Amino acid sequence: MRDTCRVTAQSGSRTPLAAALLSGALGAAVVLVSAGRTWAEGEAATPVADATLPVTAGGRDVTGLPSALAIVGLAALVAVFAVRRTGRTVVAALLTLCGAGVIAASAAGASDTAAPHDLAAVAAALDDAAVHAVSHSAWPWVSLAGGVLLLAAGVLAWCYGPGWPAMSGRYERSGGTAAARPRRAAPADPERPEELWKALDRGEDPTRGG
Numbered sequence: 001m002r003d004t005c006r007v008t009a010q011s012g013s014r015t016p017l018a019a020a021l022l023s024g025a026l027g028a029a030v031v032l033v034s035a036g037r038t039w040a041e042g043e044a045a046t047p048v049a050d051a052t053l054p055v056t057a058g059g060r061d062v063t064g065l066p067s068a069l070a071i072v073g074l075a076a077l078v079a080v081f082a083v084r085r086t087g088r089t090v091v092a093a094l095l096t097l098c099g100a101g102v103i104a105a106s107a108a109g110a111s112d113t114a115a116p117h118d119l120a121a122v123a124a125a126l127d128d129a130a131v132h133a134v135s136h137s138a139w140p141w142v143s144l145a146g147g148v149l150l151l152a153a154g155v156l157a158w159c160y161g162p163g164w165p166a167m168s169g170r171y172e173r174s175g176g177t178a179a180a181r182p183r184r185a186a187p188a189d190p191e192r193p194e195e196l197w198k199a200l201d202r203g204e205d206p207t208r209g210g
Contacts, residue, residue, distance in 0.1 A: 027149025099151025
């Protein structure tokens, strides 16, 4: 797979670069937004007869891993353009792992019931409070979709990253060209006094033309 990616990376197309940027940024945003939404709901029993308390568990209550990995993945996406060669490959691998981690954590959170039980214990002031009729929303799956986008950005960076420009590449090239190119001396003006004296020292007549 790596050899195939290396061949395709030499095409110079900017489409994978734009796709990786869009996919990574959108994926991180989707995961962070999903983490603040409701993932699970239920009803907790209370000491009062026939009384229940509604319990709502957000994404960060269920698991804080997707949002943390989204931030790391977003930083890795930016770092792809700040490093080169081996460093770029390592950062692309980190971005890919962040996407895979978000997918796994979101899939596990889609059926998690531990967070509603913990929140019920706090709400009912009972250590053994039970939660009834636990239901899960679609937000864990939305977070999983964001992880897929992060994973896609990492794969694109892994395949096409070696051919992408770096942040400081343009400035280094321009600086190196300027340093390597010697400055040409301006042509001497024969009418200047110092040039006339130099001509006399050489035994030449400065008043003669040509």
